[in-house]
Amino acid sequence: MSFCRSRGSGELTTVTEPVTGFPWLSTAADWAAPLTALCASHARTARNHFRFSSENKPILYALQMMSLTWSVVLLCQFFLYTTVTSKKVCGRPPITDGIDESVLKRVYEAGEEVTLTCERGYLPSTPSPRRISCSGTGDWTSSDLACSPIMCPIPKALQSLAMGRTEAPFKSILNFTCDDGYVMLGFNSSSCLHDGTWDNPPPMCKAVNCPLPRPPVDGRIVHEKNPFTGTNTMYGQGWTYECNSPKAPSYERGSCTADGTVPEPPTCREVSCPIPTSIPNGVITFAVMKEHRYKETVKYACNEHYVMEGEPDIRCTNTGNWSAKPICKAPCQVAIKRGRIFYNAKKIWIEDFKPNRVLHKEVVVFYCKNKPEKCGYPVASVCNDGILPLPECFEEPGKIEYNLKAKTLPSEIPMCAVPPPAATTATRTVQ
Known part of the structure; x- marks a missing residue:
């Protein structure tokens, strides 16, 4: 059986196929010539917008023949489609990061095998088998191959800037900047290569140069360290302006700035x-x-x-x-009448603390009691310009307790192994 088929360019060609599986179609020999002629006829009628057929027959004949031709084409395409799609195929294998996918096809036939490899810059991190095959069910056999990126060592001088990291993975980029007042000599970035090296070395940051400063009229420049040599100063270098007595400079300090300039000299005037x-x-x-x-x-x-x-x-x-x-x-007074304090490396009963005076910024320790644990603990207080706060936990004993039961006071009982939280400094102010 012959029929017309269109190529992508719009050209029609004649295809001859045996008529099998279609008993309702004639197998007479007279199919070949008319169909062959029909393809040529279609080409011509397409160019003439179906106005006439090649045999100058009415338009109806051309359309009828064209309809029959396309019917045959559709039937053949349907037959081919059902025949091909009855076979199972596999799509592209599932892969993880770092596996080379450049050599993988989109479709594989049953029984085809693929060897997975890590792409450049990655190394296999598991001993899993790398060869997988397309099964008859359209599925791939399993492989747990994992590829890890090659690491580049971060230069020691930069590790403190990399939050303690000592390595960076393949394709990482280090970006460099210099502080204000410094210019970069070298590349401003470096990339981790597939072989574990960096493509560029770290740059150098060089201090900005400034011209030498000019001294003021009726004055001079005093160098902080050594006198300047050459024709430039560097960022961060400073100096002092002085005027001949009794005059004073309008400003006293100068330095090489981050933008490479120095200030104009000050004016000397009497003040x-x-x-x-x-x-x-x-x-x-x-x-x-x-x-x-x-x-x-x-x-x-x-x-x-x-x-x-x-x-x-x-x-x-x-x-x-x-x-x-x-x-x-101003100095402070210890504002209690009964109790024992620790001052100047000594434990002192308050009545023996004479004169009752603590100098500014000096420390006095009071004693508080942890009643559940039945132990004492110290709390420090600092004199601040005449004010010595008492600890919130401090309880001044009564006369009877102080005179008859002194051994039960917080300063006299065993000290707690661990003082209560927030019990190390005083917070209560004595008015």
Whole structure:
């Protein structure tokens, strides 16, 4: 049997097949020539939009023949489809990460075998069989092959920046940046390769260069360490500006900045500071009561039993103001009448604590009682500018208990092995 079949380009060709399995179709020899001619006829009628057949017969004849041809094509395609799909095939095998899938086909016939391998940059981490086969049921035989990525060692200098990690897996990328004030020499990233090496070495971060600073008019530059050499300074290097006495620079400090610039030189001008004033609970030990010039100093001291916080010397600054004055902090009293404390490495009954005075920032230890455990435990309190808080747990004993049962006080009974939580510092303030 012959029939027409269309190729992808639109061209029609004649195909001859034996007529078997279709008893209702004629097997006469007169099928061949008309069908062969029909294919040519179809090509021509397609070009002429079915206006005439090749034999200039009416359009109806061409359409009838074309309908018959396509009917035969559909019947043949149906027969072929049912014949092919009756066989079981396997799709692409299921794989896990790291298995090479570039050599795998989309469809496999029953009985075909496949050898699974790890792709480049991965190593097998299990001893499972690698060869699998397509069964007659359309399923693959099992394989637990697992592929693990090759690891690249992280350079020791960078491990602290990698949160303690010492290795990175294949395809990992390290991105590098430099801190402000530094420029990168080298590549800003490095990738872990299939052979366990990095494609780029870590870069270097070099300090930004700045030009040499210019000294102020009527002044000079004082170097912090060694004098500058060459024509540049580096980021982080600093210096001090000075003016000829009695003038002061508009600002005193300069440095090489992160953007590679240095400040313009300051202006030298005359400044003075007002007569210094006294401080609470303190005195000026030596000073001439007059205005003071730039860099002149005044010294303070605190009254007896007061503790100084800050520097005793103040300085007339380049702004015409004094530097911060010190503060004199007051002593404290232990505000209990009965009990025993631990102070200055000694256990002392409060009536023997004379004078009753604790200096600022000194520590006094009180004793509290753990009643369920019947043991005592210490709680520390710190004097802060005249205030010594009592622990919340502290209970001052009554006169009878204090005088007749002193051995039962928290300071005298055995100490607890472990003090209660949050019982190490005082929180109650005595008014």
